[in-house]
Amino acid sequence: MFEILMGLPLFKGVSRARMAETAGKSKFHFLKYLPGETIFRAGDSCVDIAFVISGSVRVKIVNPDGRFAVGQTIKAPDVIAPEFLYGKITQYPGTVTAVDTTGLLRISKADYMQILNSDNIFLLNYLNLLSMNAQKAVEGILAVSTGNLPERIAFWISALTQARSRDICLECRSRDLASLFGVPKASLKAALDSMTDEGLISYTPYCINVHDRRALLALLHNHSENPDD
DSSP states (O other): OHHHHHTSTTTTTOOHHHHHHHHHHSOOEEEEEOTTOEEEOTTOBOOEEEEEEESEEEEEEEOTTSSOEEEEEEESSEESOGGGSSSSOOBOSSEEEESSSEEEEEEEHHHHHHHHHHOHHHHHHHHHHHHHHHHHHHHHHHHTSSSOHHHHHHHHHHHHSOTTOEEEEEEOOHHHHHHHHTOOHHHHHHHHHHHHHTTSEEEETTEEEESOHHHHHTTOSOOSSOTTO
C-alpha cells in the first residue's frame, strides 16, 4: 500500500518513513466503487481530496447550455480535480463515475492541510500542480484566437483535460466549434482531417476523439505540462 501511495502525484518524492508517519497521523479513507457507480455529481461540494488508487473513473464536464461536453478517463494513480479543493469554487466541475471496479483514497480538507504543512515536498507537489493547471488554462484561452488551427485545437483540449487523462472525447457540433474558433466550417474540417491523417484524432460531426493526448501536445512549441506526466 505504501508503494501505491508514494506513486500518487501529490506524494511523489517523499521517503517511505515519511509516508508511514503521514498515514499514521492522518485519516485515510479507502473506498470501493462498482462499474458505472456515480462517485461525484457536477456541483457536489469538494469536501476532500480524492485519489484514484486502482481502476479508473470517467469525468464528464458539460457547459451550461449543453452545447459542449468533454469526457476523459483518469486512471490510477492520479487525483480527481485537485484545483477545486480550495478557492472560490469548491464544487466538482463534472460528474465522475467508476469505469471498472475502482478504489479511491479520500482525505478530508483538514487532514490534507495538515499533510501539506508537515513536509515541504507535499506542499511543493500541490503548488506545482495548481500552478501548472492555472498556466494551462491561460494557454488554452489565449490559443482560441492565436496560432494555426490544429495548434489552437490542441491547446484548447489540453486546457480542458488533466495531464494523464485518456479516452478524451469532445462532444459538440461542428458549426459550434467553428464558431468558437471564428473560422469557416471548411477550415475546421481541413484542420480535423489533417489531425486525423496524423493519427492524433478521429471525429464525426458531433464528436472529436483524441487518440493520444501527449502526441497532440507535441504540436505545440511551448506548453506548461511536464513531459514526464
